[in-house]
Amino acid sequence: MIYFLCGLLFLVGLSGILLKRNLIKIIISLTIIEYSLFMFLALVGYKHKAVPPIITSLTEKNNYVDPLPQALVLTAIVIGLATTALLVALAVRIYEKYGTFDIREIRKLKG
Amino acid sequence: MFALLILLMILMIMGAIVAVQSKDLLSAVISMGIVGFGLTLVFLILQAPDLAIVQIAVETLTLVILIAAVMKTTMKEIKVRKSTVVIYSGIATVIVLIILLFILGDTFKELPAFGYPELRMSEYYIEQGLEKTGAANLVTxxxxxxxxxxxxxEATVLFTAVMGILAVLRRKGRKE
Known part of the structure; x- marks a missing residue:
């Protein structure tokens, strides 16, 4: 059930990429897909009645959630910001050249 | 806790639909903020405070970048006239999405149940992490x-992206 809602968020983003013709809308949809994947990885690592993976005492053993997906998502979030910024830069440059965000108008591949 | 998680996820899906379908680019960008900040709360509920801190910083930066880009260019959404091509491509997309939904539903049955993950590699990290690295935070x-x-x-990708942005947006030495 809870994984299914996550998949639904992914599909909303995918429909935006497939149906929209505006470059900014496509970038927003890509970011939504990214977020749904981060949420999926965090959901996979979750454990019932567990605490965040920070060691607070040496003697008693706590029940920690999985630290590995969290570490990988931490890396992926920062890379997501970098790719989004690069995409926005390209979109702004395309707008300067063609005067539109419409992907149908951007056909003239000359320098 | 579980009900709160589901409520937040439904809110995120609604925000995503508004972001994709809205007629105005500025409101689309701000609705994307619902998804990002909702994700921060989901991370907090899922016991991942490090992720929540990073996500709140990154989401703010993403919104600032997107709003700056939209304000500098245009806020108008492109008008699509209803033609047969548009209708056919819409129907094809909906069919593909429904097929994908069924495939996703089948695949999620194979996963371990929510809340009971199989820790294999992480078992080692949890037991040896403090001793081998000296960091109390296991994610670190x-x-x-x-x-x-x-x-x-990751640092290499960040550096490459910054170089790319500088190369794309540079005004000096551009032939007009």
């Missing part, structure tokens, strides 16, 4: 010690 010990090469690759 994974990204900065056990998988430090991942972080090096």
């Amino acid at each position: 010990s994974v990204i900065l010690d056990f998988r430090a090469y991942d972080t090096l690759g």
